[in-house]
Each structure stands twice: as C-alpha cells, then as structure tokens.
Amino acid sequence: MVNNQGTEMISIDHVSFRYPDQDRYALSDVSFKVYNGEWLAIVGHNGSGKSTLAKLLNGLQYPESGTIQVDRLVLSEDTVWDIRKRVGMVFQNPDNQFVGTTVQDDVAFGLENQGIPQAIMEKRVHDALQRVRMSEFLNQEPHHLSGGQKQRVAIAGIIALQPKVIILDEATSMLDPIGRKEVIETIRQLKDELELSVISITHDLDEAAQADRIIVMNQGKVYREGTPMEIFQLESELTQLGLDIPFSIKMAKALEMKGFHFPTLYLTDKELVDALWTLHLNK
Template sequence: MSHPQIELKEITFNYHEDDKKALDNVSLSINPGEWVALIGHNGSGKSTLAKTINGLIRPTAGEILINGEKLTEENLWDMRKMIGMVFQNPDNQFVGSTVEDDVAFGLENQGIPREEMLVRVKDALERVRMSEFTLREPSMLSGGQKQRVAIAGVVALRPDVIILDEATSMLDPEGRAEVIQTIKKIKDESNLTVISITHDIDEAAFANRVLVMNSGQLVAQGTPEEIFSGNRELVEQGLDIPFPEKLKAALEDREIEVPQEYLTEERLVEWLWTSGLKK
C-alpha cells in the first residue's frame, strides 16, 4: 500500500510557552509528484509549517511522517537528504567562493564522487540558466541571480521534495516566471514533489493544490480553481487573488458578463479575444 510522501498529524507548535500557537492542530498529506502552494498572510504559520517538515523545528505536539516513516531525531539527517529547501534570502545559503563551488558544497558534504559532482553542478546551473556565471563570486550577483544559484544548489542534490520558501520573491516578474517554469520542468522530469510557500498568487496558480493558512490553522485547501474562485473569502483574510480574477471582478463592476469559472491568464486572453466584451 502506497503512503503519502509527507503526512502531518495534528501538528502544534509554540515558539514560546506563553505565546499564541504558531501552528494549531494542523493535519495534511502531500502525495508524490504533487505541487502544493501554501498561502496566507504574514504570521499565518506557512514558514513554520515548512520548517517542521524539514526537521528544522520540532513540533510541540503531533507527528510527521515522510514516506510512511515517522520523523525522529535518529533518522532526521537521512530524512533531510530527501527534502531540499530554498529560503527567501539566498545570502543565508551561500558558502562557496564561486558559483560552482557553492552549488558543489552540498554534494561534497554527501560524499558524491567528483566526476558525478561535476555533471550535477553543470546540469543544475544549466537548468536555472546560470551557466555563464560559473566562476563568478556569489556576492557579485544580483538578487535574482543569487536566488537562482540557491535553487541550483538544491536541485544538484536531487531530493525527492523541494520546499520553496518565498524563493522567487527577489526576482522581477520575468525572472520569477522563468524560475517557476524551470522548477515545473524539473518536477515533471523527475516526478519531484514541490511545496511552494508564496505571497505571489499567480505563482500559486501553477500548483496542483493550494493550502490556505490563517492564525496557525489550515482553513482551506483545494485546486487553484476551487480556492481562487472564492476570492471574497481570500480578500477578507488579507490575501491577494490572481490577476485574471481581479480583471473579471473589475469587468463585472462595469456590468460586463464574464465567465463564472476560474480562468488562467491564457484562458482569459482567449476569452477576451473571442468575446468582444459584449454586455
């Protein structure tokens, strides 16, 4: 019988004993090859949840299972090899004097043979379109370039799961789209599981499933269509909605009839092109 790749059972966490719970009885499961987007306002518990999955913090209560096996102190390091994490600030992850040294660092720690290491570093940098910066010092890169190198460092480790903790937040829209398409390509090629913690609702729309956090609790989950079509509830929680839904709402305010189903940007453009915007 197959297990969810990641399963959280009634997870609770307090940073300090007297504080409000950062996570409050959260249960969820994530299947192999799934792309799950975790959204919510600042302080909703998104990043805390991700850190429990990667074993960076231990829940106050509840348990975490990775591939059906309970996460414990004894197996923590083996479990972490399965889960790569890219943080919001790439400077926190840099240790090498050059881009290629930095991408190779994690591989060296895992004892990967040099011949294979060279192949993985080259492949990872090509995937994030940073090959021409191989010998550049990471500190001399732009914010967006640094983030791509950080992603390459995780991709080179070839984990089963990648957690993106606001990993595209320092990129411009073009760079963000490029990196997300890169992650999608890697995911599809390797049946990678992706957990994306993001404020970028358009990025979340790429996911197979969206989880909504509020005050440490999981308050909603579903496909992007299911979550973003109920946009009034999201707005009440202080969250954004995807651009196509914003445009549909603006058109409705002008008494223009619009499709009721959720539309991606591509489907919105197609509808605009064929509708003639007739009332």
C-alpha cells in the same frame, strides 16, 4: 492535475507546535498530505503558521504533538538527517544562501558536505546548472547575478543533491516580476522532469495559482483546502484573511462588469489573454 489517490510523499498528522516564549500555538492540530509529483501551495498572512510548517518539514523544529512523515520516515532526531536528504529548501533572500566564490563552487557545496566523489560531483553540478539554464555562468561570482539568477543557482544546489521534495519558503518574494517568472518556470519544468513534489510557502496568490492544490492557513490551522479554482472562488473570505486574489482574476471580473463574458475563472495572465483573444476571434 495530480490525482490525490497517488503515492503519499509527506504526511502531517495532528501536528501542533508552540514556540518556547509564546503562549499561543503557532500550529494547532494540523493535518494534510502531499503527494508524489504534486505542487502544493501553502498560503496565509504573516503569523498564520505557514513558515513554521516549513521549519517542521525540514526538521529545523520538531512537533510538540502529532507526527510528520517524509517518504515513510517519521521525523525525529534519529531520522532528521535522512529526511533532509529528501527535502531541499530554497529561502527568501538569495544573497543569504551563497557560500561559494563561484556559481559552480556554490552548487558543489552541499555535495562536498555529503562526501560525494569528485567525478560524480562534477557531473551533478554541471547537470543541475544545465537544468536551470545557468551553465554559462559556471565561473561567475554570485554577487554579479540578478535576483532571479541567484535563486536559480540556489535551486541548482538543491537539485544536485537529488531530493524528492523542494520547499520554496517565500522564495520569490524579494524578486522583481521577471525574476519571479524565471523561478516559477524553472520549478515547474524541474517538477515535471524529475517527478518532484513541490511545496510553495507564500502569501502571493499569483504564485499559488501555479500549484495543483492550495492550503490556506489561518491562526495556526488549516482554514481551507482545494484546487486554485476552488480557493479563488472564496474572494471575500481571502480578502478578510489579508490575502489578495491574483491579478488575472481581478481583471477578468472588472472586464465582466464592462460587458465581457467569460465561461470560467482564469488563474494566470496567459489564460486571460488567450480567453480575450478567443472572444475577439468569435465576434
């Protein structure tokens, strides 16, 4: 768990935002921080403001009021390109992210745009693909890959640019369970190895359970903030907001009604299986 007294990587301070064609604010007086090396999940139903936050964090939109700082840079038209070098985004549909004819061409695309020398670019491409376990697909055409593999290549393209923050904007929502697991495991490994800050924008609380901290958005405001364990205690409130608690927690509660007794909530399937195995051994 990340210590919240650590180094601030992102600071959102009293940010409000309204789209030009709407009367209602998409974000209203939102404040929170993201710390270096932390995995923060931002969850909420459609229209809660979480996707607007992703656009603001990458400078695709600018706040109507309030300030956003990334690595001590205040977001503005003057700093947006420096901020984008620090923040990489992985989007929802992997098919919409490919621009190269091969995997290595696609990973190299962002580096070419930055004018990185050829020798350095080749090394970064190979290192990034190795980190996401896609080196063997170097010359593969992207459309032949599975959904999970495509997202891992998209992540490699971001990693090659050496950002300090990765934003996953509903990046696993179109994947099957295997692809979703591949992407989450890849991100967790990269976060730890490279000391990245990760922000998951998602409505999937199973994905959010992997995070160090969760922010629940509702109607453009921060509704709740806490550890996954703290947030998932709010089962009825989350349901009222249109969110669903992780399967492992629902299963644990169903098992408790059948006479099983667990000392705590279990946030992942593996934790629940380990707990059941421990109960079996202690019989």
